[in-house]
Amino acid sequence: DTGVSQDPRHKITKRGQNVTFRCDPISEHNRLYWYRQTLGQGPEFLTYFQNEAQLEKSRLLSDRFSAERPKGSFSTLEIQRTEQGDSAMYLCASTERLAGNPNTGELFFGEGSRLTVL
Amino acid sequence: AQSVAQPEDQVNVAEGNPLTVKCTYSVSGNPYLFWYVQYPNRGLQFLLKYITGDNLVKGSYGFEAEFNKSQTSFHLKKPSALVSDSALYFCAVRAGWFFNKFYFGSGTKLNVKP
Numbered sequence: 001d002t003g004v005s006q007d008p009r010h011k012i013t014k015r016g017q018n019v020t021f022r023c024d025p026i027s028e029h030n031r032l033y034w035y036r037q038t039l040g041q042g043p044e045f046l047t048y049f050q051n052e053a054q055l056e057k058s059r060l061l062s063d064r065f066s067a068e069r070p071k072g073s074f075s076t077l078e079i080q081r082t083e084q085g086d087s088a089m090y091l092c093a094s095t096e097r098l099a100g101n102p103n104t105g106e107l108f109f110g111e112g113s114r115l116t117v118l
Numbered sequence: 119a120q121s122v123a124q125p126e127d128q129v130n131v132a133e134g135n136p137l138t139v140k141c142t143y144s145v146s147g148n149p150y151l152f153w154y155v156q157y158p159n160r161g162l163q164f165l166l167k168y169i170t171g172d173n174l175v176k177g178s179y180g181f182e183a184e185f186n187k188s189q190t191s192f193h194l195k196k197p198s199a200l201v202s203d204s205a206l207y208f209c210a211v212r213a214g215w216f217f218n219k220f221y222f223g224s225g226t227k228l229n230v231k232p
Binding site (some may be wrong): 004006031033035040041042043044045048050055056091093103104106107108109110111112114 | 150152154159160161162163164167169208210212216217218219220221222223224225
């Protein structure tokens with residue numbers, strides 16, 4: 001059983017550049033989440049997908065951020081015109097939604113993609 | 119509004135002693151509660167969860183947690199701490215429309231000294 005994988009693990013970029021992160025969830029999971037975590041803080045919700053549909057975006061997510069999950073499998077998170085304040089760990093997680101049940105499953109996290117904006 | 123609070127930024131305990139990491143929550147409806155652990159530069163690892171039933175939940179690596187509805191708490195415990203337990207611990211609640219959102223606390227750094 002392969003877990004959630006994220007790529008790249010580390011990205012250093014200059015302010016103003018665009019960056020893209022990829023997440024491959026656990027294969028049978030249909031819900032995928034993106035979180036942002038800064039040093040010493042808990043994960044902050046950014047957005048989530050059920051299959052290919054993006055169901056919710058946080059108000060924290062400016063229009064420079066966009067996420068996709070085109071075929072309901074892997075997802076990408078793109079940040080355009082990066083700013084120093086974007087420096088953080090970007091975490092991807094997945095879980096399954098059991099049809100007809102309350103959603104009680106736990107999130108499975110990837111190792112994260114650490115972004116440093118110079 | 120749904121929220122989770124971890125009142126202690128840091129907990130220090132000697133190896134072999136019992137440990138407790140505190141968590142309180144605020145949700146409307148039934149709470150689905152989780153504990154995660156994070157090691158440096160790694161993602162979060164699931165430890166245990168409370169959905170319903172017995173208030174004492176057992177999880178990975180000898181950890182357990184006690185759900186207390188009247189005090190709206192879900193404290194993480196371990197009878198005998200190990201140095202390798204030193205890490206960052208997060209409490210989370212699953213809530214919202216169709217329980218589709220996870221809300222995390224700010225984390226508690228556990229230091230276990232030899």
